[in-house]
């Protein structure tokens with residue numbers, strides 16, 4: 391079958407998931423690529439029953455970051471706004487070179503609940519949200535080697551789709567991971583802070599925050615309870631004024647660097 395339309399549906403605060411999806415799309419060579427970016431708060435629509443946003447055609451690649459071995463919670467919530475009707479989907483999780491544990495299995499369950507038919511999946515590696523120059527966990531990934539693998543995956547997806555008459559004849563893969571999923575063990579009441587002497591009040595941090603946890607008053611104010619520690623503000627601050635200094639996060643970064651600095655490679659899953 392010929393797939394005309396390719397949709398990329400993603401949540402990607404530090405853009406590594408988005409980069410991977412773009413590279414898969416480039417390998418797929420679709421004429422029409424539609425982006426549905428769920429990263430910013432304005433992607434949250436009404437959650438009233440019957441008001442879901444429908445996806446009834448084409449192929450959808452759904453991409454989410456792994457937080458604590460699970461689908462990042464805000465990504466899961468935003469994906470639940472969509473309803474499909476047996477529409478084929480490729481499921482991608484992006485993790486920071488530790489483990490992706492139950493995230494791909496959870497994403498499969500989310501996608502099936504929404505009415506998608508998963509035809510393939512992948513686990514890719516991106517720079518860890520907590521990486522910095524001292525603990526450069528998966529720094530600058532996805533790199534050119536990863537991007538090449540994404541592109542090959544995209545080309546393979548196109549070939550598999552062309553080989554069948556109907557999407558129903560592509561078997562649903564068995565994805566790794568367990569149910570019940572692991573305890574999410576989220577980091578609460580932690581957020582990056584602003585170094586006043588470096589801050590120019592440009593508002594970049596406000597504009598990239600996926601949960602609207604930052605407001606610009608006479609100085610930058612962060613609502614710690616709303617922050618998901620994605621570190622988009624830290625990675626995008628043009629003057630280096632946004633920093634993560636929380637001892638718990640710095641301890642995790644050191645532990646990750648000590649135990650998970652050996653390079654992992656992307657994995658793909660077909661039925």
Ligand SMILES: Cc1cc2nc3c(=O)[nH]c(=O)nc-3n(C[C@H](O)[C@H](O)[C@H](O)COP(=O)(O)O)c2cc1C
Pocket residue numbers: 401402403404405406407408454455456457458459460484485486487488489490515516517518519520577618619620621
């Ligand atoms: C709260 C939190 C938890 C995370 N948990 C994991 C994890 O369990 N395993 C892992 O390898 N990476 C983990 N990461 C790293 C992210 O999966 C990684 O940084 C990813 O690239 C972020 O995607 P994005 O660039 O699209 O935002 C975590 C990051 C955050 C912020």
